[in-house]
Amino acid sequence: MSDASFPMTEVLGQPALCVRAPDGAQATVLLHGGHVVSWIPAGADEQLYLSPKAVAGPGLAVRGGVPVIFPQFEQRGPDVSLPRHGLARQRAWMLDSQRAGRDHAQATLVLRDDEATRALWPHAFTLELTVSVSGARLDLELHAHNPGTTTWPFAAALHTYLAVSELGQVRLQGLEGCHYADSVLRTEAVEDHPEKRFHGEIDRIYAQAPSLLLRDGPRRLAIETEGLTDAVIWNPGPDKCAALKDMPADGWQQMLCVEGARIMHPVTLGPDESWSGRQSFTLLSA
Template sequence: MNVSTLNQTEVLGQPAVHIVAPDGAQATVLLHGAHVVSWVPAGAHEQLYLSPTAVAGPGRAVRGGVPVIFPQFEQMGPDTSLPRHGFARTRAWEIDSHHRGREHSQVTLALHDDADTRALWPHGFRLELTVSVGARRLDLELFAENTGQTPWPFAAALHTYLAVSNLANVRLQGLEGCRYRDRLLGGSAVEDHPEKRFHGEMDRIYSQVPDLLLRDGPRRLSLRSDNLPDAVVWNPGPQKCAAMNDMPAGDWEHMLCVEAARIESPLTLQPGETWAGLHTLVLAED
């Protein structure tokens, strides 16, 4: 691939790539963590939240955008010896390929094991994140391959921070009937609200989630996933947000994480096996 055809730039002091579809849809991806930090659909505004005080660098996670979580979520395993949310989001990825078609533009970034990752997690692997934009659609495909000699279990998530006008305006549809684990209050239950509303801190892992619809005033954003059966719904609320050094105190009102994930049922890849999970966001026409 001739990377000179890519628009290479810098965001948060880190190298990044900026892809633009023929219709004007665009996305920006850091090589640090393969972290999507911007998605602007054709004829629309920014859809992702990126903290204005976010930082990036070796070993540091970016507050906002779409962090790649692998091979564990939070410190829930399957390997609790690893750093929180694993290591993929804080590593330098490489540009693998780029394609600009008649209706979309896409870039694939790759990460593979090296001496540093094997010191944390003694396994051979290859990860790819493919980011594709066109019209009012963003596709994120996470691919994993076991390139080593031993099997390994993993969890994964695409930790999507959505920008919202104000949290009080947001309605999330599609969770009714899904069982969830409440990480604030403990225990589990089944969601009984056809339209979820938000008033502050929330941290839930929903299982076997269908397509979702986020409503924010006139805005309609559909969220669909394949092979990522769980959804994490998270907001830090005012107290935790005020304690963060990489997020303004009032910005909890302007973001909501709705993350496509595989957490509750980790998979094990045998040597040579592969897995892929897809997360698709579509902004409805005005």
């Protein structure tokens, strides 16, 4: 691979980078939040859901795409004093590098601590997101480094909103036997369905989730993770969706969040230690 210079564009009023491989595969990433808002595999259609009412800007979180969750998930911790879902998704990231090969393209964005982040979370950190596209595949790698002198724990997630034709048509395979925490019912259980179906609101964290397969009519999407040991499955359902200002009332029917995450057992980084987690998507058939 060699250095490249991908075109900049504007999405939601924010500067965005279009990472494009020679075969036509492409992903669009906002500098705001290091937020992937589009993934189009070579010869295929858009795979991510971005709300038509989404907004972006300082202090705002984008509804859809792939929000980067760090250093806490929701308000579960490990530092419950932080804003919901942490501080990475609402801040401006910087473009660090761009590279391209014969059948591959990637870009890395970086977020570092500053006076504003330290006022919320008093730690030095460097967070990198590398976005890679090739053919039918998207790879998202999150890398955290502790350049400071204190030890800190964190949770993380790649809060991926997948576009679906209609929620009731979706089947998700691979979760059977996984222990989960259900935030809607406030219960814990073990998944007993070999093929999970969806009818409305769901908000679950599955521990030690394996590779998954999403079926949506003829579409097959393989989902793999490394270092992100949990899977979050989320859809707001009709009632909560109608209450969201940045979602159309029927938007819940066109999306399903399948998120690679590290929540149940947060990572702890000592001085000069690093961690990486990856979520990969491969469109097997459209």
